[in-house]
Amino acid sequence: MKKYSLILLILFSLTACKDSFLDVTPTDRFTQSTFWNTKEQGEAALNATYAVLINTNSNYSARNAVYLDALTPNTYQYNADENVISRGLHNAATGTFNTVWNASYLGIGRANNFLANIDKVTMDEALKNRYKAEAKFLRALYYFPLWNLYGGAPLITEATNYEKQASLPRNTAEEVLAQILKDLDDAALNDVLPSSYTGADKGRVTRGAVQAFKARILLYAGRWEEAAAAAKKVIDSKVYSLFPDYRGLFYLENEGNSEVIFDVQYKFPEFAHSLDVSLDQQLGTAPLPTLVNDYYATDGKPILSSAIYNPAKPYDNRDSRLQATVILPGTTFKGAVVTDIQYPSTGYGQKKYTIFKDNEKPTIVPTSGTSELNYILLRYADVLLMYAEAINEASGVNSALSAAAAINLVRARVKMPDLAIGLTKEQLREEIRHERRIELAGEGFYYYDILRWKIAEQVLNTDVYNSKGARIDNRSFNASRDYLWPIPSIAIQNNPALTQNPNYGK
């Protein structure tokens, strides 16, 4: 019987621990109940909202932003979604539409969760208010494509909630626009954001970033007077100035220079992109002759009417931004002369957003995922151009700074002559649009411009040619459809309440 009792004892002792034995808690993450207590946690939730900027699906990530130019006459992409879209072969299932949609809501959800919970955290109120303003700016940033590209989407500003939010229908573009502007106004309220940061906070949202982004939104919305006023605030703040060297503006060592208002921050090896490889080696997005030929000669005239343009030496005597933006055959790049076949896609390569210098041979050959150059989302030259356009379009605004004067500031940096005096509003409009295209080429902004100027169907229904004049592809833009992106198939599949944009299938 002794043995019996021994066994029973063992069995009993083992069963006694029963349910609590099965309690295991995760040791590598927080739970909702253990979070939202400290300043560090609140800050981490805000940081995670910033982190969506560099998400590979985000339209603000370096690759996606820069490649947007391939949907314009500026550059050409030979095989990715940008190629499919530029040829008009896209539909609601084309990947880019889904990834941008997803990344936008990823950022919105994080901003919403932050704003809904941050008041649970006990911390310095001034800092908390700054954090809230940062989050509101970011939320506006993430709503931007949903307004501008998709033409309206479900407007959600509360903490993520599957039951409440999963079947919400689309709000109109106007409603989304109103929310974006409200968030930006909230962020500007009481000047809780500083004009600038130093050290380890540099890269966070500033007062200037809020005003500059607001100017962009209002400009894109065609609200000229308000756009001009917002841009003027940035100009008048005197925080920013044009960086003297246009090419150097995009050098690694000049990150965060005086012209940068807000940039998407990268750091090797943790947060890196691949533009040094994809632009230089993989022909990711290659400048087209239509862009190259649009740079004026140094006399400020288009090449066809310039006396100093020499077709035999087409890259001499040109606006220096050409050499700073495009890798041109026969010129020096990376310490060697660029050969005719080096960039077989169009004959040209995009220099802007690579770190390479013209006269230095790189010490190492970068590989994918090793580039850390920040993508500049808002810079002062853009603000000047926004201001110029807004003030030219707005009627009856008197300002000390004229549209032409603002443009001339941008031109002076690259030693281009001032605009002719006495241009009509229409002539000035053409010059402003040209200046925007040239100044911002390769930065992804031209796509939004040709959409809002409603010139896409004129400039995109054409074949595209390489530097030697050989036809390489066709393009197609359907004006009754392509001014908006489709609501992605998967989004409609998961929420049938979402309506599709005109002339797209599901």
Next chain:
Amino acid sequence: MDQVIVVGYGTQKKVNLTGSIASLDQKVLANRPITNSTQALQNLPGVFTNQTKGRPGADAATIRIRGVSTLNNSNPLVLVDGIEFPLGDVNPNDIESISVLKDAASSSIYGNRAANGVILVKTKTGKRGAFRLDYNFYTGNQRATQFPDVVTNSVEYMEGKNRALANEGKPPESSQALIDEYKAGTDPFIYPNTNWFDEMFQTAPLQEHNLRLSGGSEKTAFSVSLGYLNQDGIMIQTSGKRYSLNTNVSSDITKNLKIGASVVGNFWTNRESAYTADEGNGEGGLMGLIYRGLPMQTPYAQDGNYADQWIRVPGHNFFRNPVALSNEGFRKNNQYRSLANLFAEVLLPFNIRYKTTIAANLLYGIEKFSYPQIYLTNTKTGVVSPIGNTPLRGLRQTSQNNINLTNYHTVNWDHKLDKHTLGLLGGFSIESFNDGNFSAYNQGYLGNELTELNAGSTSPQVSGTSAQTKLISYFGRLNYNFSEKYLFEANARYDGTSRFAKGNRWGFFPSFSAGWRLSEEDFLKDSRSLSNLKIRASYGKLGNQSIALGNQSVALFSYVDAISLGQNYSFNGNIVSGAAITQVSDPNITWETTTMSDIGLDASFFNSSLSFELDWFDKKTSNILRQISIPAQVGNLGGPIQNIGSVSNKGIEISLGYKNMINQFRYNIDANITYLENKVIDVRGQKYYSGNTIVQEGSAIDSFFGLQAVGIFQTAEEVQNHPFQNIGTVPGDLKYRDIDGNNIIDNNDRVVIGNSIPKYTYGFSLGAGYKNFDFSAIFQGLYDVDTYLTGNLAQPYKNGAGVTQDWLAESWTPENLNASLPRLTTSNGYPQNFQTSSFWVRDASYLRLKNIQLGYSFPKKLLAKTGISQLKVFVNAQNYLTFTDFKFSDPERNLTRGDLIEYPNAKSITAGVNVSF
């Protein structure tokens, strides 16, 4: 007739089984060149093994028992000598028998992990009294089974690509001048016509040695075995070695106390390229590069250095020379796994037997990637430059550390009274699983020969985590039979798991089964032809606790409302940590439950020379755990894992065997076939897409889903009259059916176009012997199953990759209207023809001669004086004959993996010898 089968926590006479169990013993495995024990389970009814790759050290076959009953891990539970342990880490030579528990009756005693079936492995032990030394050895060669018929002539490649681009309305990629230069060129370094399959694959040797010393005294038995497998891979610079140890001893200490211990140890050491053979770097490793290789590229330059390409085409902007990546640097994986097992068995009064087992299953693995710096020489210009777009020179070391502890106790009572036989089993088990990993990475190395973390200097990175899960279980069994005629059995298990929240943890899994041996009845007992006739039936419940999420095979804590870390960002070069909700959680999740009914008939005739077995089964899994997709507008969060639905697997298994002897000629035939119908019954109306497969109600799990192609457009008029496909559609394009009738072909026109779960799996084996010669052959086959390919070479000129011969010869042109393929375009440049459609569904049925063996045993008389008790020589041919319409690669493949190509299977010829003393 008296065959004894290993069952859960015990053994049973085969004739008395009421559940459905398939088994095999060492004789079936003997001398076959099996490099992984998972490959051993061929030719068992209801068991589908699929060896999808032949990579040394990673060539395990996947095993599915009675279909796929979950959207999560479908692997069966494997127990080695009663303890959970991977089948692949047992030396096949150490296996004495394998039982596959297929129905609920036989497996419900393993409760919450038994839903996918249970495999019980018994390792070899010594026999008391005899002392024996066995030595087995074989060696041979392996070659790849099948490769696509790729264009290896550079001029044909270039002209074909130009033609494809012309069809897309694009200018030629290769100028006529270049093509003419190539045609005239004679220098094989500058003008190569490379077949990358020839360059990268080889005939590779393998050999295996096994030595076993076994025996015992009157009270003690022992067995010690050592094994050594040395396998070179058929891909260059890949290899695997396995060292294995299996030792066990058991002893009767007293009349009533028996104790024993065993250690199973397995050490794998594998080598391949740091680029990986078939999985890494976004390309699917070297396999991806090989399937991307162009005939104009060549491995070596004139100076003996690795070659760079001089013709650069879009999509192939730089040349990742696969030979260079194979030879330089390495990925080495060393993995040690052991199972230590101690048991004591006590005979108590009233014939009660108590047994307790304590076991530790340890895994310690170190994987090392040494990423090299490689320079390539341009074969035309002689310019030397670093290889492009490969990982920077650096070193990554990952360690894995798992400890699983098990302790179980059983009490057994068997009693016989007249014609009544009663057996009772009660038990308790407690298990904990502790998994940890740690990974470090460093860069800034001054030479490829520096392969330690400490030798690097820049950009160090670390990561690591650990997790624990626990299980507590109570189980029991009742056996009853009346004069071995009427059989009854009940099993139950009550399981608690740490993987669910309090309140949802415990599950009860009972089963009942009964059998009737008609052959024991008086009216049949005297039948001369009938040796055994039994009908049996079972019903029971099983559980599954494993949840898959994304890439994680096991998602723990999915019931917790978690805020994940690692959502980091940087400000001005300073990293700041970020935390965010990334997934919606459902705290109410609980077990997946499988209920299964089984009705079986066993019969044998003519002294058991003809045997027949039939099983009908109906298996329904409900509460299946799956991450649901939620609209992105909810913060683009991952959907919650929920108990969402149910899946049914119904089927029939039939096996038939015949053996006979005519004079000195012995022969036997065993054949089996399984029909399986897999169907998703309920997923709350949701559809789960994954690439080109879907999970939806009414279809089999992971059915291929796409447009229905109805031929090729022949005329512009036909395009005009057909529902709108795309503005670019022209004759020669695929024509799709407008399923929803809205005159536009889009996503709403997709339907199920193929099934990835085979409807029929079958196998047969033939055996024959004459005097001292013996012969055996094992066939395995699938029927009514599809696969879908989307990767390089499966589609023409994809991402700048190559093209197969059929595209150049058999694609549609205005002159070739009845072509088997649409007009030639690049797959990226003209995606319209390469949308997922029924046109590209491929029949993956096959019949394969898995193994054929011929052996000769030397006569005992001859050996008598030598002290050798047995001497046998044999030859094997493995995978040598395959009948299939699937021509692209080996048909034995991962059927749902469309984009990437796995390390090919090998066919081998080996010869060896067995000696026993």
